[in-house]
Amino acid sequence: MIRHISYVLDECLETRTPRVACLLLFHGVLFGRRPETAGNRKREKGINMYQLNTHASFDSAHFLAGYEGKCRNLHGHRWKLSVTIQKEKVEEQGQTRGMVVDFGELKDKVKEIADEFDHALIVEKDTLKTKTIEALREEDFRIIEVKFRPTAENFARYFYDRIKQDGYDVSYVEVYETPNNCAIYGE
Ligand SMILES: [Zn+2]
Numbered sequence: 001m002i003r004h005i006s007y008v009l010d011e012c013l014e015t016r017t018p019r020v021a022c023l024l025l026f027h028g029v030l031f032g033r034r035p036e037t038a039g040n041r042k043r044e045k046g047i048n049m050y051q052l053n054t055h056a057s058f059d060s061a062h063f064l065a066g067y068e069g070k071c072r073n074l075h076g077h078r079w080k081l082s083v084t085i086q087k088e089k090v091e092e093q094g095q096t097r098g099m100v101v102d103f104g105e106l107k108d109k110v111k112e113i114a115d116e117f118d119h120a121l122i123v124e125k126d127t128l129k130t131k132t133i134e135a136l137r138e139e140d141f142r143i144i145e146v147k148f149r150p151t152a153e154n155f156a157r158y159f160y161d162r163i164k165q166d167g168y169d170v171s172y173v174e175v176y177e178t179p180n181n182c183a184i185y186g187e
Contacts, residue, residue, distance in 0.1 A: 037187065
């Protein structure tokens with residue numbers, strides 16, 4: 001479940017303000033606050049947490065099928081994927097003594113995921129005709145079909161799940177479509 005999404009709106013997302021505002025109200029979340037993640041709730045209760053953040057970016061194209069506005073047209077972004085992980089204690093033994101995790105490994109993981117989506121056209125499955133997809137592939141264009149509408153919110157949730165599956169204690173994931181716009185997902 002999406003617990004928190006916060007936005008600084010402009011450009012492409014500007015036309016989506018009313019819907020996003022409704023979403024925020026529905027979840028009872030205020031603008032300008034960090035996500036209500038487990039780590040942040042623990043800190044509010046006086047339990048200290050370490051947090052690590054790393055980010056990577058990728059350039060890719062997408063469109064929002066069925067959207068009444070300019071985002072329905074094919075366009076590109078430099079997406080920034082920012083991942084924050086958390087732990088109450090640092091490792092006490094071994095090579096990672098004094099660390100939350102091996103930062104190099106975390107950076108490599110985030111970069112690996114970002115590289116997967118780099119220089120591609122990201123398409124929600126079944127929103128383009130099969131013959132269109134085939135024609136694009138015949139031209140050797142790189143197409144990535146995803147099972148979700150490729151919004152920043154859905155990407156934030158998708159990347160959160162991917163990194164959590166790799167065993168990291170993810171606090172929240174931020175996905176920027178532009179330097180000033182981001183969606184945040186945390187649990
Ligand atoms: Zn876009």
